[in-house]
Amino acid sequence: EAKNSGNTDFLYFEKSMTAAAMRSMQIQQALREALDLGHFSLMFQPKFRGGDNELTGVEALLRLNHPQLGILAPADFIPIAERTGQIVAIGYWVVRQSCRQIRQWEAAGLIAPKVAVNLSARQLLQTDLVETMLDIVRTEQVSCSHLMFEITETVAMQDASKTSEIIHGFQDLGFDMAIDDFGTGYSSLAYLQRFRAKQLKIDRFFTNGLDTHSKEGSAIVSAIIALAHALEMEVVAEGVETTSQLDKLQALHCDQVQGFLLGKPIAPEAIGALLQERVSIPEKIECAEE
């Protein structure tokens, strides 16, 4: 009987490998035509100032609309696009599309939020990354100050000296920079200081730790916030899901918060509605006075 169950396990394993391999092949195929067929889209997740609910910006989060598999999250396709190098062209599309979205919000009479775009390791290897990004925003007639780029701590530290150059290159042009998912990698504090990035984003693992390991969790988040402030960086807590996390972050003077509690990644029209709410209040007061 033991032998039989062993066989079953083996068969099951083999079947699931085939399914995974097939899915991977489907995604690879989809990636090859996604740019041409317009299968990518962007969702936007708001960032808020701690204390009040002031919107400080949005983060662009990429989705692949697969004809058979449905809407895929970055975890499903970015690793593949990284391996094949397609992420470079996709990354330029993300920035172009973000610029067009900014222009669309403005065309609707809204004050467009600053858009944060994620960069991956392969993109940082492009020697013309900074000038190509500049070309794109100029062509789209958007100011550099309307965009920022996020680089994860792990990727940033892979070649810290090169990352430092890229960050300074972007910031000299007026783009803001953020170190993303901070705390999960191994940072050289000397480099963190040299980067002079505008924002430090605390990985959601630590935000979660405010609830699960209350005392130690608060101590760690408090230390990260102190470090960021000592280096004159703004701190953003990622992955805020509970009011108790939000309360603790506010008590610890975290500058900005982002997470499902305050706002999930949403379609550009929904961000438009959010912006509309903000501008409609003073307009209504003006009307009432007339």
Ligand code: C2E
């Ligand atoms: P990230 O830049 O750290 O983005 C935050 C991720 O956490 C997003 O997942 C977001 O939906 C999710 N998130 C936000 N708030 C919460 C929360 O309260 N709880 C939980 N559990 N999750 C939350 P998403 O959209 O699946 O993106 C995953 C990662 O993929 C991003 O992590 C980023 O590194 C990468 N990514 C997304 N878009 C792009 C892109 O255009 N280019 C590149 N190179 N990478 C991208």
Ligand code: MG
């Ligand atoms: Mg990010």
Ligand code: MG
């Ligand atoms: Mg992050």
Ligand code: MG
């Ligand atoms: Mg992440």
